[in-house]
Amino acid sequence: MEPAVPAGIRSRHGVCVLPMSRLQAFTRETGMDHESTDTSGIDVRYVANLARLHLTDAEIDTFQGQLSQIVDYVQTINQLDLTGIAPTSHAHPLENVFRADEVKPSLDRAEVMRNAPQSRDGQFIVPKIVE
Amino acid sequence: MNYLTSIGLEVHVQLRTRSKMFCGCAVGFGAEPNTQTCPVCLGYPGAMPTMNGEAVRLTVRTGLTIGAQINARSKFDRKSYFYPDMPKNYQISQYDQPLCEHGSVQIDTPAGGKVVRIRRIHLEEDVAKNMHFANASGVDFNRAGTPLMEIVTQPDITSAEEAFAFLVALKQILQYAEVSDCNLEEGNIRCDVNCSVRPEGQEQLGTKTELKNLNTFKGVLNALKYEAPRQVEVLRRGGTIVQETRRWDGDAGITTSMRTKEDAHDYRYFPEPDLMPVVLAPAQVEAWRATLPEMPRARRERFVSEYGLPDYDAGVLVADKVVADFFEAAARQAPNAKAVSNWMMTEMLRLLGETERDIRSVPITPQALAGLVRLTEARTINSNTAKEIFAELFEKGGDPEAMVKQRGLGQVSDTGAIAALVDEAIAENAKSVEDYRKGKLAAAKFIVGQVMKRSKGKADPQLVTKLLEERLAAGA
Ligand SMILES: [Zn+2]
Numbered sequence: 012m013e014p015a016v017p018a019g020i021r022s023r024h025g026v027c028v029l030p031m032s033r034l035q036a037f038t039r040e041t042g043m044d045h046e047s048t049d050t051s052g053i054d055v056r057y058v059a060n061l062a063r064l065h066l067t068d069a070e071i072d073t074f075q076g077q078l079s080q081i082v083d084y085v086q087t088i089n090q091l092d093l094t095g096i097a098p099t100s101h102a103h104p105l106e107n108v109f110r111a112d113e114v115k116p117s118l119d120r121a122e123v124m125r126n127a128p129q130s131r132d133g134q135f136i137v138p139k140i141v142e
Numbered sequence: 143m144n145y146l147t148s149i150g151l152e153v154h155v156q157l158r159t160r161s162k163m164f165c166g167c168a169v170g171f172g173a174e175p176n177t178q179t180c181p182v183c184l185g186y187p188g189a190m191p192t193m194n195g196e197a198v199r200l201t202v203r204t205g206l207t208i209g210a211q212i213n214a215r216s217k218f219d220r221k222s223y224f225y226p227d228m229p230k231n232y233q234i235s236q237y238d239q240p241l242c243e244h245g246s247v248q249i250d251t252p253a254g255g256k257v258v259r260i261r262r263i264h265l266e267e268d269v270a271k272n273m274h275f276a277n278a279s280g281v282d283f284n285r286a287g288t289p290l291m292e293i294v295t296q297p298d299i300t301s302a303e304e305a306f307a308f309l310v311a312l313k314q315i316l317q318y319a320e321v322s323d324c325n326l327e328e329g330n331i332r333c334d335v336n337c338s339v340r341p342e343g344q345e346q347l348g349t350k351t352e353l354k355n356l357n358t359f360k361g362v363l364n365a366l367k368y369e370a371p372r373q374v375e376v377l378r379r380g381g382t383i384v385q386e387t388r389r390w391d392g393d394a395g396i397t398t399s400m401r402t403k404e405d406a407h408d409y410r411y412f413p414e415p416d417l418m419p420v421v422l423a424p425a426q427v428e429a430w431r432a433t434l435p436e437m438p439r440a441r442r443e444r445f446v447s448e449y450g451l452p453d454y455d456a457g458v459l460v461a462d463k464v465v466a467d468f469f470e471a472a473a474r475q476a477p478n479a480k481a482v483s484n485w486m487m488t489e490m491l492r493l494l495g496e497t498e499r500d501i502r503s504v505p506i507t508p509q510a511l512a513g514l515v516r517l518t519e520a521r522t523i524n525s526n527t528a529k530e531i532f533a534e535l536f537e538k539g540g541d542p543e544a545m546v547k548q549r550g551l552g553q554v555s556d557t558g559a560i561a562a563l564v565d566e567a568i569a570e571n572a573k574s575v576e577d578y579r580k581g582k583l584a585a586a587k588f589i590v591g592q593v594m595k596r597s598k599g600k601a602d603p604q605l606v607t608k609l610l611e612e613r614l615a616a617g618a
Contacts, residue, residue, distance in 0.1 A: 063224050100415065101415070101418060103418070107418065107419075107421055108417075109192075110195065111196075112159050112197075114160050114161045115167070116166075117167045117168065117179055118181075120174070133174055133175040133177070134280030135176070135281040135282075136275075136279070136280055137226045137278065137280075139277055139279050140274065
């Protein structure tokens with residue numbers, strides 16, 4: 012069993028998806044644009060493979076350094092005494108946000124299919140799936 | 143050397159809701175592809191999920207029926223993976239804080255009752271359906287986002303037959319609790335199976351294989367009947383079991399390797415930022431507990447104690463909730479519950495089986511069956527007439543008491559009239575009378591038959607036999 016919140020920064024694709032320009036600006040502003048030793052535990056090559064991202068060796072080097080810096084920065088929180096504080100995944104103290112079980116109109120299929128690169132018989136067509 | 147088998151099941155059950163888990167699209171089987179979709183269930187960036195409260199209630203209700211602990215705090219997580227059935231590249235599921243944990247389901251085995259422990263029940267969204275063409279695959283998102291409850295057992299199951307018995311018992315519970323339609327043909331229940339074997343005496347479980355996406359109980363039974371002996375055979379020949387996912391090929395009757403642990407998924411679970419946690423107050427859980435219906439095992443025991451049914455009969459009747467409801471509605475209006483049960487066990491289930499019909503779709507009502515039992519108990523009609531009336535009620539419905547009155551089907555119990563017929567039959571069957579007197583007791587049956595014929599089947603056969611025996615004994 013892996014921990015629920017593994018160390019590292021995650022997004023939908025498993026790695027940080029800040030645009031390069033924003034990332035560079037961020038590291039400059041925070042004084043993080045210097046070489047650092049990697050203490051993040053992120054394996055960019057492995058994570059990129061999981062996320063089906065094809066990165067060159069140069070990109071892997073760059074991201075490894077940048078991500079390590081970001082994680083190092085976030086880890087400054089560990090300087091505080093966090094005993095007895097439960098991991099937080101939401102900033103808002105909201106709970107039980109439910110919707111009633113009611114049917115709402117769906118989208119018109121012709122509208123949906125306008126976004127399909129290819130379609131047939133009302134279905135999205137994708138490259139043949141081989142298990 | 144003997145080998146022990148350990149089986150754990152992950153059962154995915156589609157919940158009975160009108161709308162999807164995180165959007166208002168309708169849940170339904172058989173609609174035209176991609177007509178029940180919206181930005182949320184199509185996985186559009188920026189679309190926000192909102193939780194269907196009814197799906198949470200149904201999952202907790204299931205947990206309560208199997209005596210599970212309902213977690214006061216529960217949350218949703220993203221399970222990352224890449225496959226064309228999931229455009230978000232993650233499925234919303236529950237990882238470390240599921241809604242329910244630690245329940246159990248009782249099953250019947252040839253060796254007696256047995257408890258299968260339930261590890262957890264969590265809630266998640268179903269994925270899209272893929273169809274395969276010659277050179278491409280199609281994706282239909284109607285099913286994507288349907289509320290799915292995943293029930294995970296401990297590896298307590300020790301044979302293919304026990305796995306089957308567990309699924310049957312679980313389905314009964316889900317039907318009684320009315321949390322799922324349990325329609326297997328529409329894929330309402332799908333199963334992943336973990337199976338391992340180990341030499342007798344060894345504590346630690348052997349290396350397991352996983353069989354994915356079995357959608358019939360028979361499929362689970364047959365796949366395990368193949369897979370467990372396959373593993374034993376590998377070990378007997380000195381080989382080792384590889385941890386892997388295997389596919390069940392029902393036509394060939396074998397399992398084949400799909401992927402090994404080396405390329406197993408790394409799901410990278412993390413908390414779903416778009417959904418708030420579920421916090422269940424004890425008062426809420428208790429209010430839901432108070433609405434639980436009687437479960438099949440309790441009902442079976444009650445049928446034995448309240449209606450005096452044999453345990454076997456009670457088990458057959460409660461197996462299908464609607465059949466049990468029918469029986470009970472009839473039994474409450476009939477003078478003899480056991481007689482109602484006999485009709486259910488014999489004619490009703492036989493005709494339902496032969497015509498492949500559901501008890502909800504046949505015209506016979508519990509009131510009609512109770513009426514039929516009143517007629518036979520009062521000996522107004524004999525059993526042959528009753529069977530004919532039952533067949534007619536099954537086909538066309540109607541009121542048996544009115545039918546008997548209108549058609550004059552009532553049994554003749556008039557002693558004088560029957561005695562006259564008995565005398566006629568004795569006079570005309572001298573040979574049989576002689577045989578009877580010589581000790582051939584079966585000859586009396588023949589004469590009874592003759593009397594019944596004369597009465598056009600309406601005489602009370604017990605009365606005929608009694609009168610005939612009296613007369614033959616008297617030397618008439
Ligand atoms: Zn939708």
